Amino acid sequence: MRGFYDVDCRELSKSGEWAFRSRVTPIAKGVEAVLALAEREAAPVVATTCGGGQMPKYDKDCLGMVRVPMAPGELSWEGALGHERLFHLEKPCGGWHTFETNGNASRLFAGLGIREWVVFGNGLDLCVDHAVRNLLGLGLSVTFLSDLLIPSAPGNGPFGDSGTPTSRERTLFGWLELGARETNLDALLKEAP
Numbered sequence: 001m002r003g004f005y006d007v008d009c010r011e012l013s014k015s016g017e018w019a020f021r022s023r024v025t026p027i028a029k030g031v032e033a034v035l036a037l038a039e040r041e042a043a044p045v046v047a048t049t050c051g052g053g054q055m056p057k058y059d060k061d062c063l064g065m066v067r068v069p070m071a072p073g074e075l076s077w078e079g080a081l082g083h084e085r086l087f088h089l090e091k092p093c094g095g096w097h098t099f100e101t102n103g104n105a106s107r108l109f110a111g112l113g114i115r116e117w118v119v120f121g122n123g124l125d126l127c128v129d130h131a132v133r134n135l136l137g138l139g140l141s142v143t144f145l146s147d148l149l150i151p152s153a154p155g156n157g158p159f160g161d162s163g164t165p166t167s168r169e170r171t172l173f174g175w176l177e178l179g180a181r182e183t184n185l186d187a188l189l190k191e192a193p
Contacts, residue, residue: 002143003044003114004034005135007121007128011053018063021053023150024122030148030185034120037192044085044112048131050122051093062088072103081111098127099134109138116141118188120148125162125171127152132175142180145188146172 009031013019020028038045047065049055056062065088066080077087089105091098099105109117117135119142121128128149135142154163161167176182 001041001043001114002116002118003046003112004038005117005119005121005131006031006035006045006047007119007131008048008050008053008123009121010047011049012056012061012063013054016061016063021050021122027120027148027150030145031120033185033189034118034145034148037189038085041193042085044087044114046087046089046108046112048089048091048098048127050127051091055090055093056088068102068104068108070102070104072107074104077104077108078111087112097130099130105134106138109135109140114140116143118143118145120145122150123152124149125152125157125167129171129174132180133178136175136178136180142175143183143188144172144175144180145185146182147184 009020009024010018011021035045056067059067065086066077066084068077068087068089070090087108089098089108090102092101117140119128119132132142132144151168152162156162157167
């Protein structure tokens with residue numbers, strides 16, 4: 001079995017429902033197809049919300065997802081492992097270092113026991129990069145969907161060039177060097193059981 005990691009594609013709308021962030025509009029249909037595939041496979045989905053977006057603050061706000069809070073002592077979510085498949089991994093406003101700021105991030109992935117993760121999302125050079133590198137650092141297998149990646153806002157990141165073709169190329173090459181696998185939505189859907 002594989003899991004799916006939705007990095008920052010959705011946020012809470014003003015009406016309190018999950019909605020795609022406006023930056024994600026170009027890939028929204030593809031993300032919907034991936035989430036539908038995950039549902040057909042009964043595969044776990046871990047999602048984060050962009051630090052600049054409207055994030056759920058309480059369990060009731062997660063709308064069908066199990067909230068995994070940042071505080072490492074808050075472990076009520078662990079009771080959902082093994083029978084729930086949708087998890088919202090909390091991160092701070094303005095933050096993109098999910099694994100450093102959420103004391104339960106590594107614990108969630110270990111508890112799910114899934115070795116293979118399909119990653120897609122918003123913030124290629126920052127948030128998605130961080131997610132991919134940390135999953136690989138946990139010894140997990142990562143496949144990224146190169147056509148379902150939205151670049152970070154321009155001018156950020158360690159080189160100050162996020163959102164540029166140079167940054168995209170450097171980031172994807174870095175993932176491949178670390179052992180990640182590249183595919184696209186069509187190939188993913190064709191290989192699905």
